[in-house]
Amino acid sequence: LPSQAQVVIAGGGAIGCSVAYHLAKFGWTDVVLLEQGRLSCGTTWHAAGCCAMLVEGIVRTMFEYSKQLYPKLEAETGIDTGWQQTGSIYVARTEDRMIAYRRHADAIRAMGVECELVSPRDISVYHPLLRVDDLKGALWVPGDGVATPADVTQALAKGAAMKGVQIHEKVGVEKVLTVSGRVNAVRTNKGDIRCDHFVNCTGQWAWELGQQSSPSVRVPLHSCEHFYIITDPVAGANTATTPVAQDPDGYNYMREWNGGFICGGFEPTPKPVFTDGIPSPFEFQLLEEDWDHFQPVLEQILLRMPALKEVKVQKFLNGPESFTPDLFPNMGQAPELPGYFVAAGMNSGGIASAGGVGKVMAEWIISGDPPAGTWPVDIRRFGEMHNNRRYLRERVKEILPMPYAQPYPKPEFQSARKMRMSPLYTTLEKAGAVFGVKMGYERANWFSKPESGEARLTQGTYGKPPWFNAVQEEYMACRQNVAIMDMSSFTKFEVRSSGDEVVTYLQRLCCNEVDVPVGTVLHTGMLNHYGGYENDCSLARLAENLYLIISPSNQMVRSWEWLHRHLPKEGTVQIRDITPYYAAINVLGPRSRELMAELTDAVTMSSQYFPSFTCRELSIGFAPRIRAMSLSHSGELGWMLYVPQEYALHVYDHIMHKGRDFGIRNVGYYTIAHLRMERAFAFWGIDLDASVTPFECQREHRVKFGKGVDFIGRSALLKQKQEGVRQKFVMFLLDNHDLDNDLWPWGGEPIWEGGRVVGRTTSAGYGYTLKKQVCLGFVHNPDPQTGEHQIITNNFITKSKFEIQIAGKKFSAAARLFPPQI
Structure with missing residues (x-):
């Protein structure tokens, strides 16, 4: 083994070899790939090799790149990857499945x-x-x-080796060594290798390997048994022309193989395996046959392709595949350990996406920054709770069938729930709360009426949802009276120093002015060097040397990592996660000030003493030390109350008691979503990501170039201010949309202008006040010849005629840069 390398990759399957190949292709050739057995010996060798997936977004991009790469590898390396462009046919047994296909086709x-x-x-x-x-x-x-998995792996490995990558088989990684809090070396069974970067591409072994470093690295995935059969030849099957057939309603697929078929599926009742560890060695090995378990899938296969009833089964394969808690791959730099990267947990799509995964990972490692659009696969989307083995075992039972589940809007996981709960959970449950989950936290989406027998679990739909009327009532309470909402899942950090070091620190991180009077609340972005949003948050200055940062729930790990990455090396600034210690209660609506005056006193709650974007410490009922902020995150008048957990239920009960005379009612996150869409508020992780700048989403007023600090992203924003933007966040109001009979927009719909697609919606929902469907999304102005995004002007937005396409049907859409007065 070499004594040192720039990058060490663990795992010689398709993913690891693709990362090595692309690093070398992009000029990083000082790379060592280590495989504990032989190349492809883990799970790659028994993959079915179908390059056909019903996916969108970044996963689709990686998939499409892979399909372009595989046929080129033979010319480059002399190894045939088995690639055949057969096409794929996805059949539908139901009308809803055809709606899903129409939406997918649009996308x-x-x-x-x-x-x-x-x-x-x-x-x-x-x-x-x-x-x-x-x-x-x-x-x-x-x-x-289709492609041949082992041959794809060998071609990628040879291509990498031809460019200078060293590949060593029969070398097991035992531990990742660290110095000064970052990757320094890799310990193997044949010696140590010093390195700057380590990449964990070990598939189902990635969780275990993640534990072998200090600090340990979370890689949330778990293996399941995964089945398919190989049949004798079938008359009419042709290697070059028989397409991959997928029957999601029968949870099965079929691809041609040597004149016969590989037939498998994603069964509704999967079997997790290896919870207590993977046997060693486990190379080119399979699990025991289980015909009884496979029988329901087999029945559906024979139903769809009756000719298979007449042929013999050559082989039954039961091989483990690893799945993640949300069906998206684990990719990117681990938040716990700089220099430690992960590409694992491909959810049975490893061959289909390996080429693209390797390309994206190589770009990520070389630049140090996530490529655009990668948040859905970024490993920072997971927290500590997601790495629990019992949690993973339970969750993957729900995950494995999901590739063929009906992709209704607003899905919620049903497994491994009730993990993180607010003190108000039981009370809200009794009040009819229908909960969703975000970052493991139970949150009320909307409220049913238990006394009326209204169902909490509703059938999915692509049209008007069953909760429409219930959310409308919640919405009207926010617009006409007063409402209360539990928002305890917000990420909450205290940042402090002994002197003014915290001010210097946050001024560097934030594009807004943070050296504001004590008691001030402000919204700000924390930007990367490209000017894009790493975090979109609220800051409250609680003291001269103390700030409270409020971020979205899904930003918990990402924002924590970003804040720590930029801490002063001298240790003069300290960060404390207080999310578990404070509940967050939102009191909002036009009568919220009156109610708050009843809870405290009229002088304290007057607009002169307590104007918007102010923070005060209050007592409510018998509870002291409540941090009250005059904002509601919805555009309505309101107060966010950050309450010590032990007082949360008392404060909630007191508010509900006093609020009876004001018509108070509970509301959930669906209501907030509808309120914010009518105000064209962009939310991080839904509308915003690290590729969006403040100038692209009408937030220039939160960028303070004159504050005398070279904040991160300043140079990029100055350049963009001078040159103009190439995408713009736009609000659309749909014309001629029938609320009851037309399919609804749910986000992801193409935006059309002049016969071309110029963007996609990011959020969508009905505007209860505007009486129209509201869509939010980014618009580009692609060059007709090159497709390159041109500078986009406000005039282009206001003068152009736009349409939103919903499952094949286009609706005229009035574009607005700013929301109408409501």
């Missing part, structure tokens, strides 16, 4: 992917072996195909 066409919706009769043109009499239609994607 991938907007990305430049060719596809076609076909009738049941025309399915036989593409795949004559399929039964079609019980189908509603299908989606045909001609660019999909």
